[in-house]
Amino acid sequence: xxxxxxxxxFSSFEEFREELxxxxxxxxxxxxxxxxxxxxxxxxxxxxxxxxxxxxxxxxNIAIISHRANVIxxxxxxxxxLMVAKWIEHVRRKPASAGRRYALRSVNQPNPVxxx
Numbered sequence: 685x686x687x688x689x690x691x692x693x694f695s696s697f698e699e700f701r702e703e704l705x706x707x708x709x710x711x712x713x714x715x716x717x718x719x720x721x722x723x724x725x726x727x728x729x730x731x732x733x734x735x736x737x738x739x740x741x742x743x744x745n746i747a748i749i750s751h752r753a754n755v756i757x758x759x760x761x762x763x764x765x766l767m768v769a770k771w772i773e774h775v776r777r778k779p780a781s782a783g784r785r786y787a788l789r790s791v792n793q794p795n796p797v798x799x800x
Contacts, residue, residue, distance in 0.1 A: 690739070690740030691739065691740035694741065707730045711728075711752075711753050712749060713749045713750065713757070714750055714753045716750055716752065718750055727750060728751070728752070729750070730750070730751070731750060731754040732748060733747045733748070733749045733754050733757065735747055
């Protein structure tokens with residue numbers, strides 16, 4: 685965190701560990717099982733998340749979520765994630781002709797979005 689100019693608001697690693705409490709058995713974001721393994725890192729591995737990525741690792745701003753949820757969260761803002769989710773739901777409701785190109789009206793903007 686300090687290398688990126690973010691705060692690390694703990695005086696020691698022990699204090700940091702105490703703030704984390706424990707690893708949940710289920711990811712609070714995606715609802716998938718969280719599995720701890722010393723052998724393989726996976727989507728189900730626990731990951732330390734900065735709830736507000738602009739703040740850093742400070743008390744009240746960290747949570748344990750699945751690695752998959754943290755990777756998804758790392759790309760884009762909450763607003764962008766909602767826009768993508770709305771678009772996916774919209775597209776899945778419209779059957780596509782196999783191999784044909786078609787245009788869908790964006791659910792987020794009035795302009796059409798080209799889909800291959």
